[in-house]
Amino acid sequence: MPGLDFLDQLPALLAGGFAHVLTWESLLNVAWATLLGIAIGSMPGLTATMGVALLVTLTYRMGPDQAILVLICMYVGAIYGGSRSAILLNIPGTPASAATSLDGYPLARQGRAGYAMGLATSGSALGTLIGVACLAVVAPLLAELAFNFKTYEYFWLALFGIVISGTLTSADDPLKGYIAGILGLLAAMIGAEGLHGFYRFTFGEPALAGGIGLIPAMVGAFGFAEILTVMKRRLSAQVIGSVDRVLPKGRDLWRYRGTIGRSGVIGTAVGVIPGVGEDIGAWASYAAAKRTSRERDQFGKGSMEGMTAAETGNSAVVPGALIPLLTLAIPGSAPAAVLLGALFIHNVRPGPTIIVEDPQFIYEVVAMLVLATLAITVYGLSLTRLLVLVLRIPRERLMPLVYVLCVIGPFAITQRLFDVYVMVVFGIVGFVLREMKYPMAPLVLGLILGELLDKSLRRGLVLSDGDLSPFFTRPISLGLCLITVLTIVLTIPACKSALGRLFRRQPTGAGT
Amino acid sequence: MGPKAMSRADFYTAILLIALASAVIVGSFTMDRLEVRRIHPASAPGVVPGLLGIALLICGVMLFLRAVRAGGHRSLPAGANAVHWLSGLEARRLGLTAGVSVVYAALLVGWLPYQVATMIYVFVMVVGFERMMEADRPPWAQSVIVAAILAGAAGFGVGWVFEELFLVRLP
Known part of the structure; x- marks a missing residue:
């Protein structure tokens, strides 16, 4: 068991984190970035990933602390903001809010839009805080555990990330999730490789020597592809106004305390799983709440409990996704993947060594998340009617402006037109793949984890002189290998039903 | 699908x-x-x-x-x-977005001054989409005026922010 000694230092580390972040400059940045995040999340077609990716390009001149603070506020705000359009338009502002619309919109149609938004705000805030508490405690433990990881474990970790992301983000068709992941890994193979500096698949093009830039690829896959998807259809939904009470009643929150706690834990756990994301957190929390609720017959017809579960679940994913990001440099969600790119741009190197080199940083992130949570609570409960106005901006006028930022953003980082072309290619390929139900998260995760997978496998083989056995005999390696294989096997219908039969038979056998 | x-x-x-x-x-x-x-x-x-x-x-x-x-x-x-899909509204909207966006990013930016390229792009997109609307279509003059204002704001606004604040040498 990794040491729990850090728990004694936790209050001091937390105090240090807050002291570092609590400045007037930070508060000003929290105020505008969270509000912008809520506005972006509210607008169907503008996702949290797109928001964070575009903001990376606007913050690269800032100092690392302020840039990361701004991006975290955008992330938290956008995930929360998606609930606005889910409740008022029945169109989730971000995929994370799809489960929210199931009960949020019926509540709005019953004339309780304001109360639904108030409850969603409380759920989001509490979900984020549960995740933040887990981040503060789990991240150092995971970082300490990760010290035992060698090249063999990192290989399996990278492979497991792609497999689990492909499986969970494309639950109906995991094969497409795996294909997306492999395509991402292959894209990561372009350029100078990490062991010998050999140029792979560059075809003599000097611009490809540095590989595919993460930010241009993300802006393309989540920005341009989203614009194409959104502009294809004309939106004709009517915004429902809100005139009722907004502030949630204490007794409602108390009644759903179990749901909030469970959804917070589920959301955080989903966040820790590499490349899965907020939508899965919301659906998993919603399903768990439905199974245990006394009012399960109301789910889908305007259940406050269902909506609270979904909102708590998706918001708890945010701090959860930062746990592997900070301790293993593996993002737990697509927006976290962009955040990882931003950390690299600002010369912040996350990974197990962070707990030795800069343990305070984890608690600075904790403080940033708490400030963002406070901001969404204040905005969510006070600006309900004003934020509705954002939903009335016509997409035909907004999207061209967003695309202008998609073009200039990647250019601004490296000042190369090549990165604009990368954005365009990833946008078009991403759009075509989306239309054919290929998930984007494994693709992006593949792009990020490609180098780790490549270097770990080859370095491991060199260390073992070509012997594969350390990949299967070291305890953590073996564990990760078994989980990876089991994840793939369980997606094969024949194996799944055979396992199901096996477990169904056991109780009968025990009884006879 | x-x-x-x-x-x-x-x-x-x-x-x-x-x-x-x-x-x-x-x-x-x-x-x-x-x-x-x-x-x-x-x-x-x-x-x-x-x-x-x-x-x-x-x-x-x-x-x-x-x-x-x-x-x-x-x-x-x-x-x-x-053939039926290609003649539909969805295909026209997608074609306009993809076509104009690719031309803007791959051709106009780098060939024309950034502000001019951006103004052309925003103007064409806004007018193009508003003329394609079947319901709630604004009058021609309104579309053109709104598109011109947005185009000017995007071209000079975004250009100024990146050039003056972020010290980016625009394409």
Whole structure:
């Protein structure tokens, strides 16, 4: 068991984190970035990933602390903001809010839009805080555990990330999730490789020597592809106004305390799983709440409990996704993947060594998340009617402006037109793949984890002189290998039903 | 996309993936193994891309077989359905967005001054989409005035922010 000694230092580390972040400059940045995040999340077609990716390009001149603070506020705000359009338009502002619309919109149609938004705000805030508490405690433990990881474990970790992301983000068709992941890994193979500096698949093009830039690829896959998807259809939904009470009643929150706690834990756990994301957190929390609720017959017809579960679940994913990001440099969600790119741009190197080199940083992130949570609570409960106005901006006028930022953003980082072309290619390929139900998260995760997978496998083989056995005999390696294989096997219908039969038979056998 | 269209799309995609995977495998196999540098053979640059190519080939073949079982190969070519879709509003909206956006990013930016390219792009997009609306279509004059204001704001506003605040030398 990794040491729990850090728990004694936790209050001091937390105090240090807050002291570092609590400045007037930070508060000003929290105020505008969270509000912008809520506005972006509210607008169907503008996702949290797109928001964070575009903001990376606007913050690269800032100092690392302020840039990361701004991006975290955008992330938290956008995930929360998606609930606005889910409740008022029945169109989730971000995929994370799809489960929210199931009960949020019926509540709005019953004339309780304001109360639904108030409850969603409380759920989001509490979900984020549960995740933040887990981040503060789990991240150092995971970082300490990760010290035992060698090249063999990192290989399996990278492979497991792609497999689990492909499986969970494309639950109906995991094969497409795996294909997306492999395509991402292959894209990561372009350029100078990490062991010998050999140029792979560059075809003599000097611009490809540095590989595919993460930010241009993300802006393309989540920005341009989203614009194409959104502009294809004309939106004709009517915004429902809100005139009722907004502030949630204490007794409602108390009644759903179990749901909030469970959804917070589920959301955080989903966040820790590499490349899965907020939508899965919301659906998993919603399903768990439905199974245990006394009012399960109301789910889908305007259940406050269902909506609270979904909102708590998706918001708890945010701090959860930062746990592997900070301790293993593996993002737990697509927006976290962009955040990882931003950390690299600002010369912040996350990974197990962070707990030795800069343990305070984890608690600075904790403080940033708490400030963002406070901001969404204040905005969510006070600006309900004003934020509705954002939903009335016509997409035909907004999207061209967003695309202008998609073009200039990647250019601004490296000042190369090549990165604009990368954005365009990833946008078009991403759009075509989306239309054919290929998930984007494994693709992006593949792009990020490609180098780790490549270097770990080859370095491991060199260390073992070509012997594969350390990949299967070291305890953590073996564990990760078994989980990876089991994840793939369980997606094969024949194996799944055979396992199901096996477990169904056991109780009968025990009884006879 | 309906199940029939999806299986047809899967069929074509599978062929493309198999071709890509084969190219990657050949490319990895023929890649320089850096023997002159006396590196360990297991660390040759083509090892991982080759393995990924094999994995993609397996997935491509599985997708191909699944698409064939679902009848994706029988409904070729798309024919009348494709013609019907291409003449629809959805295709026109997608065509305008993709076409103008690609021309802006790949051609206009870098060829014209950034502000001018951006103004042209925003103006064409806003006017184009507002004229395509079937319901709530604003009058011509209103579309043109709004588009011109947005185009000016985007061209000069975004250009100024990046040039003056972020010290980016615009394309």
